[in-house]
Amino acid sequence: MSTAVPTPNDSGTRRRPTARSVAVWSFVALVGAVAWTVLALARGESVNALWILFAALASYAIAYRFYARFITYRVLRADDSRATPAERLHNGVDYEVTDRRVLFGHHFAAIAGAGPLVGPVLAAQMGYLPGTIWIVVGVIFAGAVQDLTVLFFSMRRDGKSLGQMVREEIGPVGGAAALVAVFAIMIIILAVLALIVVNALAESPWGVFSIALTIPIALFMGVYLRYLRPGRVLEATGIGVVLLLAAIVGGGYVEQLGISDSLTLSKETLVLALVVYGFVASVLPVWLLLTPRDYLSTFMKVGVIVLLAVSLLIARPVLANDAVTTFAREGNGPVFAGSLFPFVFITIACGALSGFHALIASGTTPKMIAKERQVRLIGYGGMLMESFVAISALIAASVIDQGVYFAMNSPAGATGGTAESASQFLAGIGITTPPETLTATAQAVEEDIVSRTGGAPTLALGISQIFQSAFGGGLQAFWYHFAIMFEALFILTAVDAGTRVGRFMLQDTIGNVWKRFGDLSWRPGNLIASAVVVGAWGYFLYAGVTDPLGGINQLFPLFGIANQLLAAIALTLVTTLLVKHGRVRYAWVAAVPLAWDLVVTMTASWQKVFSDNPAIGYFAQADAYRAALDAGRLLGAAQDAGQMQQVVTNSTVNGVLQAVFALLVIVVAVNAAVVVARALRAGSLPTTEVPAVPSRLREPAGLFPTAEEQREAAGREEVLR
Amino acid sequence: MRRLVQELRWYLREVDGRSRWERYLAECAAHGHPPLTRREFERRRADARAGAVSSRCC
Numbered sequence: 001m002s003t004a005v006p007t008p009n010d011s012g013t014r015r016r017p018t019a020r021s022v023a024v025w026s027f028v029a030l031v032g033a034v035a036w037t038v039l040a041l042a043r044g045e046s047v048n049a050l051w052i053l054f055a056a057l058a059s060y061a062i063a064y065r066f067y068a069r070f071i072t073y074r075v076l077r078a079d080d081s082r083a084t085p086a087e088r089l090h091n092g093v094d095y096e097v098t099d100r101r102v103l104f105g106h107h108f109a110a111i112a113g114a115g116p117l118v119g120p121v122l123a124a125q126m127g128y129l130p131g132t133i134w135i136v137v138g139v140i141f142a143g144a145v146q147d148l149t150v151l152f153f154s155m156r157r158d159g160k161s162l163g164q165m166v167r168e169e170i171g172p173v174g175g176a177a178a179l180v181a182v183f184a185i186m187i188i189i190l191a192v193l194a195l196i197v198v199n200a201l202a203e204s205p206w207g208v209f210s211i212a213l214t215i216p217i218a219l220f221m222g223v224y225l226r227y228l229r230p231g232r233v234l235e236a237t238g239i240g241v242v243l244l245l246a247a248i249v250g251g252g253y254v255e256q257l258g259i260s261d262s263l264t265l266s267k268e269t270l271v272l273a274l275v276v277y278g279f280v281a282s283v284l285p286v287w288l289l290l291t292p293r294d295y296l297s298t299f300m301k302v303g304v305i306v307l308l309a310v311s312l313l314i315a316r317p318v319l320a321n322d323a324v325t326t327f328a329r330e331g332n333g334p335v336f337a338g339s340l341f342p343f344v345f346i347t348i349a350c351g352a353l354s355g356f357h358a359l360i361a362s363g364t365t366p367k368m369i370a371k372e373r374q375v376r377l378i379g380y381g382g383m384l385m386e387s388f389v390a391i392s393a394l395i396a397a398s399v400i401d402q403g404v405y406f407a408m409n410s411p412a413g414a415t416g417g418t419a420e421s422a423s424q425f426l427a428g429i430g431i432t433t434p435p436e437t438l439t440a441t442a443q444a445v446e447e448d449i450v451s452r453t454g455g456a457p458t459l460a461l462g463i464s465q466i467f468q469s470a471f472g473g474g475l476q477a478f479w480y481h482f483a484i485m486f487e488a489l490f491i492l493t494a495v496d497a498g499t500r501v502g503r504f505m506l507q508d509t510i511g512n513v514w515k516r517f518g519d520l521s522w523r524p525g526n527l528i529a530s531a532v533v534v535g536a537w538g539y540f541l542y543a544g545v546t547d548p549l550g551g552i553n554q555l556f557p558l559f560g561i562a563n564q565l566l567a568a569i570a571l572t573l574v575t576t577l578l579v580k581h582g583r584v585r586y587a588w589v590a591a592v593p594l595a596w597d598l599v600v601t602m603t604a605s606w607q608k609v610f611s612d613n614p615a616i617g618y619f620a621q622a623d624a625y626r627a628a629l630d631a632g633r634l635l636g637a638a639q640d641a642g643q644m645q646q647v648v649t650n651s652t653v654n655g656v657l658q659a660v661f662a663l664l665v666i667v668v669a670v671n672a673a674v675v676v677a678r679a680l681r682a683g684s685l686p687t688t689e690v691p692a693v694p695s696r697l698r699e700p701a702g703l704f705p706t707a708e709e710q711r712e713a714a715g716r717e718e719v720l721r
Numbered sequence: 722m723r724r725l726v727q728e729l730r731w732y733l734r735e736v737d738g739r740s741r742w743e744r745y746l747a748e749c750a751a752h753g754h755p756p757l758t759r760r761e762f763e764r765r766r767a768d769a770r771a772g773a774v775s776s777r778c779c
Contacts, residue, residue: 093769102735115779189779231763234737286774287767356778364775494777501776520772563779
């Protein structure tokens with residue numbers, strides 16, 4: 001195999017580093033090393049949250065500078081003399097050369113959602129250290145690598161989707177398995193996201209008021225952008241944000257307005273509302289609801305993340321969480337069951353390694369990228385940013401009182417739902433928290449806090465405490481609902497967009513056998529496909545909401561494993577492609593994270609399917625409840641025979657689904673192994689990569705133009721003049 | 722400082738979609754096409770993109 005011989009004018013070649021650059025990077029490395037040492041050695045003393053922040057930031061900087069560069073220049077050999085699809089196929093619609101800084105925003109808004117906020121909050125039950133290590137190490141060696149490489153390979157294939165690439169590069173069997181897996185995983189993800197919103201809004205008239213108002217606000221923006229002032233995105237978004245803040249403030253007065261009772265909705269009512277909303281949103285024109293909602297949620301997302309980072313620096317909170325809790329060692333935590341390995345790595349998917357990103361990195365983004373080498377900034381950099389969001393969420397969950405944390409995140413069946421019973425429950429798991437602490441916390445945010453599972457309320461509480469201590473002013477209840485709004489807003493955006501994408505996938509697939517159905521403008525087809533998609537996630541949502549064992553407890557592991565299994569499919573594709581391109585020498589870049597991901601997901605899947613511990617294994621759980629039901633006894637949190645039956649059904653469905661996901665991934669992996677073996681024997685294999693066309697565009701590769709790029713640009717202007 | 726403000730203004734114009742409209746006008750002028758109205762331009766663009774909704778991650 002030929003090794004890379006860099007050409008002399010290749011800016012990726014090794015050059016002697018300047019003294020300044022050596023000094024700067026040594027300093028960054030030193031900061032990182034000190035921060036990690038503090039985190040590793042501190043036990044039983046108060047640790048400042050900023051150490052986590054510095055450890056993460058220093059690690060990201062080094063990884064971006066060295067590892068991402070190595071992958072982009074050496075492993076992938078991204079080549080700026082090749083025209084990207086955006087340049088070659090420019091059509092002003094989906095293929096459009098987009099400035100790297102603007103595209104970074106687009107891509108980040110598409111990949112970052114509630115996932116990186118919720119996973120770390122739940123994983124905080126094992127302490128802050130396992131989560132921190134996995135988020136940082138995982139993103140550097142797995143998550144960001146996946147995003148970067150999938151983006152690159154899709155870009156070299158005119159922006160083909162993950163499913164298409166698996167079919168064409170691995171084979172029809174793997175392709176079909178990947179397609180089914182992607183669809184099923186999307187359904188579970190939507191159900192879990194919707195469940196988080198339901199749990200945050202149930203019995204919360206303030207929350208319901210503000211979130212409900214986002215719909216008319218978005219509709220107004222849609223009409224504004226279509227008819228009143230076409231195309232003025234910033235104006236419309238500005239108006240929308242002001243109205244949104246008014247809606248949050250207004251929510252505090254629901255009591256005085258006398259609409260508090262009619263807005264106090266049960267979880268079942270909210271499920272119905274969400275399902276109807278999802279269906280309507282999926283069939284409405286995108287410009288009316290989806291696009292404007294997307295603008296709003298993107299603005300809020302970026303705004304809150306910046307605000308959170310700034311307030312962390314101002315507030316400098318001290319961590320209340322232990323570095324590693326006893327639940328990590330014994331695997332008996334109330335938030336989710338299972339031991340540290342593999343379940344921390346499952347619970348934190350987004351922020352460390354998220355397979356869902358592979359769907360975004362192969363689709364819209366590769367069609368907009370201006371220069372090949374910008375994949376490093378967009379793919380790797382975008383994922384580092386999401387990882388930073390996850391780190392902030394982990395900090396927010398770790399600064400709140402640990403009694404409050406467990407009271408909020410344990411299922412209602414365990415806490416009993418009141419401050420007194422929750423306090424007793426906490427004593428039972430070795431945490432002393434008087435009921436007064438819980439009541440005081442609840443009063444501060446003007447919401448019940450016991451068993452507000454799902455992660456969003458906990459995060460909102462953490463954020464509200466950090467903002468409160470950074471900015472003061474007795475606004476904690478406002479900040480809490482602000483944070484809830486921020487999460488619900490982009491979860492609803494994800495539900496809108498996800499339902500529509502699921503609908504497209506369904507119409508496209510069935511369109512292969514029934515042509516008419518594949519026509520996206522055929523109304524009955526739209527309605528049927530939307531109903532199927534909404535019905536599917538609606539079923540899991542309803543099952544989760546009514547599950548006596550707590551839906552998050554039951555569904556979140558399924559969600560995490562599904563997301564990581566999708567990552568396994570993506571990394572399998574990348575490994576296969578590296579081998580097919582004759583880059584065996586560097587295939588470890590994807591193969592090592594793939595191996596790790598397979599070990600984690602397969603262990604977790606195995607435990608969820610075959611474990612004989614009813615707290616972990618779905619089938620063991622179903623068996624235990626069935627046996628008790630036959631004997632006429634009640635188990636755990638179940639109140640009557642109906643609920644017992646419900647647990648049996650849910651656990652069986654989840655178990656079957658879990659097994660199917662794992663099998664689909666094994667099918668893809670085996671199919672890929674065959675292709676890899678063939679490629680190894682042949683040295684390399686032809687791929688569907690589009691032949692090189694020389695590029696006429698000149699653009700910097702990184703965020704800031706290098707000195708060389710600036711000189712070049714100046715030189716060109718000279719020539720033009 | 723002044724450059725920073727300039728950069729920010731440029732960024733906001735890009736995000737706003739105004740730059741895209743101006744680029745379109747410039748392109749039309751270069752090719753001698755009569756341009757569409759802003760309303761028609763934005764509408765066609767939005768409708769063309771309706772079938773290509775990208776999913777939002779979790």
